Amino acid sequence: MSGFAVPLFVLAVIVAFVIESVRIVPQQSAWVVERLGKFHAVLEPGLSLIVPFFDRIAYKHSLKEVPLDVAEQICITRDNTQLAVDGIIYFQVVDARLASYGTSDYVLAISQLAQTTLRSEIGKMELDKTFESRDEINKLIVSTLDDAGRTWGIKVLRYEIKSLTPPETILRAMQAQITAEREKRAVIAKSEGQRQEEINIAEGEKQAAILTSQGAKEAAINRAQGEAIAVTTVATATADAVTVIAKALTAEGGAQAANLKVAELYVSAFGNLAKTGNTLIVPANLTDVATMVSGAMTVLDKTRQPPAGESDRGLTDRRFVPVPTWEGNPLSHPREGVGTVFHFLDPRLPGCGFAPVRI
Incomplete structure (x- = not known):
């Protein structure tokens, strides 16, 4: 063994x-x-x-990217306002030898440098500016830490401010300011809305007035054109009628027929005026009526043949008697639907009564 x-x-x-x-x-x-x-x-x-x-x-x-939380600290702004600020750093070891021998604790070193740099940058700005310049502050801190980190074998990738907290009194004042600003904007927006509404209403009324005037103008033009056409048509018809009448007057018996027609119209109009309303209209010279009707009867005697067996009762033996148009006058109550009625005084009738003749 x-x-x-x-x-x-x-x-x-x-x-x-x-x-x-x-x-x-x-x-x-x-x-x-x-x-x-x-x-x-x-x-x-x-x-x-x-x-x-x-x-x-x-x-x-x-060698991975390392997030490092920077402890919250109190910073004083340029206008002597205290701010509680905290942030976070993202860095990475790029040189192991420098990270080992460049500093005893590169994590503590970078954290402390971030805090001092943050206090320095906040002290250069006023309170309102700090809220608007967070990105600028972040870039300045990253630049400062990255320059210092080269000797420690680290690279600072980015820095982010997590919160900026002013004192409670400042917060209340800021809230009141924000509320006042919002109320101001609301009032301005409301007034602008009312102004725009009034403009729209006025514009609408203007357009309506323009359209109405244009419509009235076109209607007036159309009426004028219609009246012009009507006048032209009436004038043309009158001219044609006058031409026809002129031709008829130059023909045989034309003048006598015209006299008969005029007398007929005169008597008809005279009777209509007498029977309408409560006002009694009497011609100034009633002999004109007798003269016109007498002429009409002469034409009628020439143009009409007497009936068989009544040659001794010819119209030439009858005398037209003009009667004034007062109540009870036969001329003021003509029979409707049977044509114009003339009344003649026939000596052979009992009491020289009126003998009606229809035309």
Whole structure:
């Protein structure tokens, strides 16, 4: 048994040496190796070998992006207003050696630098400006931290302000200001709406008036054109009638027929005027009626032949007697539907009564 002890011991030493020599570095990681207390190398992800008892893994760094919450702090603005500000930093280790030997604690260093830079930038601005310039503040802090982080082997990717909280009194004043501004905008918007409404109503009334006037204009034009056409038509018809009458008058018996027609119309109009209303209209000279009707009878005697057996009762033996148009006058009550009725005084009738003759 004593003969196998030494080989077994040597084998155990070799196995332990191999185990201590082999190192497997994870992805997105960097390990710093020191040999006899001094920096020796940086192990990349994968399988690596070191010398046992001489080399050791001094630092292990993650190369991933790291979010770091910056503690809330009180900052004073340019107009002496206190603000409670907190934020968050996103950084990444890019040089494992500098991250190991550039600073004792790069996380603490970058956090403290972010706070001091934030206080400095807030102090340059007034309260209202800080709320409007958050992006500008973030960019300034990132630029400052990135410049300092090069010596620490880190790169600052971005910085974000999470909250800006003024004191309670300032918050109430700001809320009152916001409320007043919103009420002002509401009043302005309401007045603008009313103004626009009045403009729309006035514009509508204007358009309606224009359309109405245009319609009235077109209607007047149409009426005028219609009246012109009617006048033209009447004038044409009158001219044609006059032409026909003129031709008839120049023909044989035309003048006598015209006299008869005029007398007929005169008597008809005279009778109609007498029977309408309560006002009695009497011609100034009743002999004109007798003259016209007498002429008409002359024409009638010439144009009509007396009935058989009544030659001794010809119309030439009858005398027309004009009678005034007062109540009881036969001329004021003509029989309707049988034509115009003339009354003649026949001496052979009993009492020289009136003998009606229809035309």
